[in-house]
Amino acid sequence: MVTESSSSSQSSTVPTSKGMARTLAQHHQAVVGFLFGFFVILVLYTTVSGQFGSNTIVVLQSTPAEQNARASPPPPSSPASAPNNSTQDIIVHKDDVNKTMGGEHNQDNVPGTDKNNKTDANFDNMQANRTEQSGGQPVNSTITNVSDKMKEEELIRQELDQDDDKDETNVKKGPAAPPKPICDLSDPRYDICEIIGDARATNRTVLYVPPPGERSADGQEWAIKDQSRKHLEYIHKVTVRTLSAAQSLAAPECTSRHAVPAVVFAMNGLTSNPWHDFSDVLVPLFITARAFDGEVQFLVTDLQPWFVDKYRLILANLSRYDVVDFDRDAGVRCYPRVVVGLRSHRDLGINPARAPRNYTLLDFRMYIRDIFSLPPDSVGIPYKAAAASNNNATVDGEKRKPRLMLINRGHNRKFVNIPEIADGARAAGFEVVVVEPRRDLRLEEFSLAVDSCDVLMGAHGAGLTNFFFLRTGAAMLQVVPWGHMEYSAMIFYGVQAKEMNLRDVEYSIAAEESTLYEKYGKDHPAVSDPESIHKQGWQLGMKYYWLEQDIRLNVTRFAPTLHQLLRTLGE
Ligand SMILES: *[C@@H]1O[C@H](CO)[C@@H](O)[C@H](O)[C@H]1NC(C)=O
Ligand SMILES: *[C@@H]1O[C@H](CO)[C@@H](O)[C@H](O)[C@H]1NC(C)=O
Ligand SMILES: *[C@@H]1O[C@H](CO)[C@@H](O)[C@H](O)[C@H]1NC(C)=O
Ligand SMILES: *[C@@H]1O[C@H](CO)[C@@H](O)[C@H](O)[C@H]1NC(C)=O
Ligand SMILES: *[C@@H]1O[C@H](CO)[C@@H](O)[C@H](O)[C@H]1NC(C)=O
Numbered sequence: 248m249v250t251e252s253s254s255s256s257q258s259s260t261v262p263t264s265k266g267m268a269r270t271l272a273q274h275h276q277a278v279v280g281f282l283f284g285f286f287v288i289l290v291l292y293t294t295v296s297g298q299f300g301s302n303t304i305v306v307l308q309s310t311p312a313e314q315n316a317r318a319s320p321p322p323p324s325s326p327a328s329a330p331n332n333s334t335q336d337i338i339v340h341k342d343d344v345n346k347t348m349g350g351e352h353n354q355d356n357v358p359g360t361d362k363n364n365k366t367d368a369n370f371d372n373m374q375a376n377r378t379e380q381s382g383g384q385p386v387n388s389t390i391t392n393v394s395d396k397m398k399e400e401e402l403i404r405q406e407l408d409q410d411d412d413k414d415e416t417n418v419k420k421g422p423a424a425p426p427k428p429i430c431d432l433s434d435p436r437y438d439i440c441e442i443i444g445d446a447r448a449t450n451r452t453v454l455y456v457p458p459p460g461e462r463s464a465d466g467q468e469w470a471i472k473d474q475s476r477k478h479l480e481y482i483h484k485v486t487v488r489t490l491s492a493a494q495s496l497a498a499p500e501c502t503s504r505h506a507v508p509a510v511v512f513a514m515n516g517l518t519s520n521p522w523h524d525f526s527d528v529l530v531p532l533f534i535t536a537r538a539f540d541g542e543v544q545f546l547v548t549d550l551q552p553w554f555v556d557k558y559r560l561i562l563a564n565l566s567r568y569d570v571v572d573f574d575r576d577a578g579v580r581c582y583p584r585v586v587v588g589l590r591s592h593r594d595l596g597i598n599p600a601r602a603p604r605n606y607t608l609l610d611f612r613m614y615i616r617d618i619f620s621l622p623p624d625s626v627g628i629p630y631k632a633a634a635a636s637n638n639n640a641t642v643d644g645e646k647r648k649p650r651l652m653l654i655n656r657g658h659n660r661k662f663v664n665i666p667e668i669a670d671g672a673r674a675a676g677f678e679v680v681v682v683e684p685r686r687d688l689r690l691e692e693f694s695l696a697v698d699s700c701d702v703l704m705g706a707h708g709a710g711l712t713n714f715f716f717l718r719t720g721a722a723m724l725q726v727v728p729w730g731h732m733e734y735s736a737m738i739f740y741g742v743q744a745k746e747m748n749l750r751d752v753e754y755s756i757a758a759e760e761s762t763l764y765e766k767y768g769k770d771h772p773a774v775s776d777p778e779s780i781h782k783q784g785w786q787l788g789m790k791y792y793w794l795e796q797d798i799r800l801n802v803t804r805f806a807p808t809l810h811q812l813l814r815t816l817g818e
């Protein structure tokens with residue numbers, strides 16, 4: 248997660264492998280095919296353009312701060328006593344995946360959906376009209392060239408909170424009649440199948456063999472996309488089949504039997520952008536699998552070795568068993584229960600009313616902190632924690648300063664005057680750590696660096712996804728680029744920061760601080776009248792504001808924001 252550019256960071260890698268080529272091809276195809284979905288396209292564009300860029304973030308200037316006496320994070324929990332052969336037939340060993348694919352992607356951010364309540368007219372202009380009912384076909388309105396794919400993507404954007412009363416406790420344990428039907432395709436974001444009983448998984452297919460008394464003459468078959476964005480074109484389908492009486496008699500023999508449930512999900516899609524890694528896979532996986540308390544095995548389709556490697560701590564905690572490459576597994580794995588697909592409630596979010604154990608996004612942040620062995624949240628932000636301890640209130644006789652991590656972006660919306668910004672922040676009273684995209688830092692280390700900061704500052708973009716590593720009361724300082732992007736800033740990061748008990752601070756730049764101003768002059772509509780740009784369709788807004796502009800922060804204008812923040816942190 249680190250920065251957009253950091254994404255795959257962790258997998259310090261050279262883009263060479265076949266897999267890499269495949270990934271590239273996928274993304275390329277995606278780019279070509281998707282000149283539609285507003286956010287989606289943006290993500291892909293940046294992914295491709297960033298393909299050969301650097302990926303990780305590196306701490307350029309770290310200050311001699313007090314190092315926490317913490318050792319490096321523990322290795323992923325080793326598969327403990329494997330009950331009943333659960334770890335047999337391991338295809339991918341978490342600990343020794345070679346990171347050959349991951350490093351290249353990068354990221355931008357800009358997630359794919361929005362909320363139903365659109366208060367921002369600009370944003371509305373970029374959206375197609377939608378039907379009220381979830382899952383319905385969107386109706387064209389403001390977008391004149393609505394392709395089928397666009398329609399698909401639009402569906403993704405629907406906010407699903409209206410389905411609050413759906414029963415989603417997916418953790419009923421013990422024997423239960425298999426739900427009928429097995430697959431539920433009703434949610435606008437995701438499809439999900441759940442088999443309880445004799446479930447046999449093989450070769451991207453999950454078979455349900457009903458007990459003899461419940462077999463019927465006809466079987467039933469579904470094909471669903473096993474990730475949280477059910478309409479994403481390049482998530483390939485997984486087949487789920489209830490066998491008929493005749494088929495049941497000829498069901499494939501189990502080559503391994505497992506005592507724990509399995510969850511089947513796809514690792515491709517929009518992953519490689521850290522925001523999407525979390526929004527599309529990790530948070531949905533948390534919702535779907537956390538309540539199994541590690542007693543679950545993951546059968547992964549379109550497995551991405553870089554993803555397995557980068558997020559190995561999280562995956563190893565959600566499942567104490569090895570990840571299975573479900574596209575290549577030749578065996579017939581038999582489980583007492585299989586869930587196919589990932590539940591998702593909204594963009595980078597959790598609706599507690601629909602989540603097992605009423606999990607919240609705050610729970611998720613605490614969980615992530617735990618897994619990365621960050622200090623208990625109760626210690627408070629580093630600045631306050633230091634102040635609280637007499638001995639360390641001063642360093643070399645000076646008052647300990649709050650630490651600000653300044654994340655730069657690699658390709659667009661980057662700060663072009665980083666040294667000046669860093670100096671400005673220092674002058675305002677912060678200790679500054681500048682991080683830029685690089686390839687060789689691992690998330691385990693980077694999480695510690697973020698944790699040690701009181702402020703995470705960056706331009707609107709995926710680098711801010713690192714806010715999961717901040718402590719309660721720390722601040723996310725989001726610099727909102729020119730072009731009426733406040734609404735996006737809020738729904739993709741601001742709302743989440745608040746929900747996770749972080750301070751959400753936003754600084755909207757003036758036109759003069761956008762490189763569009765230098766490039767086009769003050770009278771160009773992109774500079775003088777963003778509204779008029781948005782009215783011409785989302786493509787144009789994206790071109791100027793998301794892809795083309797960089798930021799030359801006016802440190803004089805920005806200073807009051809820093810002073811205010813400094814005061815707040817001290818309170
Ligand atoms: C102060 O910081 C130093 C390291 O910087 C640490 O060894 C020491 O334990 C700290 N003292 C207190 C009281 O926290
Ligand atoms: C192993 O399987 C046996 C029989 O299938 C079952 O009784 C036992 O509880 C299982 N053990 C574990 C740890 O799941
Ligand atoms: C576990 O595996 C061993 C060897 O592969 C096999 O003999 C045994 O029957 C298996 N146990 C179960 C419960 O499947
Ligand atoms: C895996 O990584 C090791 C060391 O990092 C390297 O020697 C080996 O060639 C890699 N294997 C593959 C298949 O990339
Ligand atoms: C959506 O808008 C309605 C009325 O405009 C309001 O009652 C509701 O709370 C809003 N929901 C959200 C999630 O903002």
Ligand SMILES: *[C@@H]1O[C@H](CO)[C@@H](O)[C@H](O)[C@H]1NC(C)=O
Pocket residue numbers: 376377386388389
């Ligand atoms: C959306 O569509 C409905 C009916 O399809 C229409 O009444 C409404 O005016 C449309 N809204 C916009 C913003 O186009």
Ligand SMILES: *[C@@H]1O[C@H](CO)[C@@H](O)[C@H](O)[C@H]1NC(C)=O
Pocket residue numbers: 386387388393
């Ligand atoms: C939507 O677009 C289709 C063709 O793309 C057109 O037939 C239909 O009339 C449009 N509907 C509205 C409400 O504009």
Ligand SMILES: *[C@@H]1O[C@H](CO)[C@@H](O)[C@H](O)[C@H]1NC(C)=O
Pocket residue numbers: 391392
């Ligand atoms: C719609 O798309 C077609 C081809 O992609 C293009 O020729 C046409 O100009 C577009 N129309 C609008 C209104 O954008």
Ligand SMILES: *[C@@H]1O[C@H](CO)[C@@H](O)[C@H](O)[C@H]1NC(C)=O
Pocket residue numbers: 450577
């Ligand atoms: C897996 O399924 C594909 C097509 O669905 C088939 O071509 C392939 O032979 C199958 N592989 C195995 C090992 O069954």
Ligand SMILES: *[C@@H]1O[C@H](CO)[C@@H](O)[C@H](O)[C@H]1NC(C)=O
Pocket residue numbers: 324540541563564565566567614617618
């Ligand atoms: C997951 O982490 C929690 C603490 O965060 C720990 O209690 C639990 O044992 C871990 N589970 C696994 C499977 O490692």
Ligand SMILES: *[C@@H]1O[C@H](CO)[C@@H](O)[C@H](O)[C@H]1NC(C)=O
Pocket residue numbers: 599600601603604605
């Ligand atoms: C979760 O929240 C819902 C609604 O807020 C409540 O009805 C339900 O009992 C809660 N479930 C749990 C397990 O706490």
Ligand SMILES: *[C@@H]1O[C@H](CO)[C@@H](O)[C@H](O)[C@H]1NC(C)=O
Pocket residue numbers: 759801802803804
């Ligand atoms: C920077 O901001 C200050 C205060 O708002 C303003 O006076 C000054 O003109 C700005 N500088 C530039 C180059 O825009």
